[in-house]
Amino acid sequence: MKATVYNRLGEESGDMEVSDAVFGVKWNADLVHQVAVSYGANARAGTAHTKDRGDVSGGGKKPWRQKGTGRARHGSIRSPIWVGGGVSHGPTKEKNYAKKVNRKMAHKALVTVLSAKMRDRQIIILDDMRFPEAKTRDAAVLFKRFSDKEAFSKITKGNGALVALAGDDGTARRALRNLPYVAVDEVRNLNAYTLLRHKFLVVQKDAVAILK
Helix, strand or coil: CCEEECCCCCCCCEEECCHHHCCCCCCCHHHHHHHHHHHHCCCCCCCCCCCCCCCCCCCCCCCCCCCCCCCCCCCCCCCCCCCCCCCCCCCCCCCCCCCCHHHHHHHHHHHHHHHHHCCCCCCECCCCCCCCCHHHHHHHHHHHHHHHCCHHHHCCCCCCCEEEEECCCCCHHHHHCCCCEEEEEEEECCCCCHHHHHCCCCCCCHHHHCCC
């Protein structure tokens, strides 16, 4: 299939042939949801922890005798119904939130999201993404040119764009990292979860071949 290639002025400069196995896959909502939830769960720290009545210090002595006082019976001042007592059914750090994601599932979800973004014109293939001086203002001008077009007007809003570099390009990363609406990563690190968190994917023409 054909994909449009843009230049640094935000204009169409031609097209290129891209793989149907990467950009022409049918949408599978169940698979994408399962993989995205798994990535989120695996990134969860799981450090929330509460103390139950056995973990709270004190409370070893029965507050008052069982009978004859007219008050309700209690065995410890660290009971969950007491102020300063333990917490019932709270989160504990022993819980494991990790979910297994098979490699084939992760790959299929990735190409499914890439295909959906290609159909929705949310992938911008640039013929050149070099920033020799590593200046943020140069990168801002580039994105401003695209935001002036109706189809890409939301690229500078929120988590507007994910820029996928062909390799570890330090100058490009320095130029892009201070833009609040841009996230930068390498093409080899792309996954369905990060793609879903950004509306547009900006990738250099030479890096498209890596997605194959």
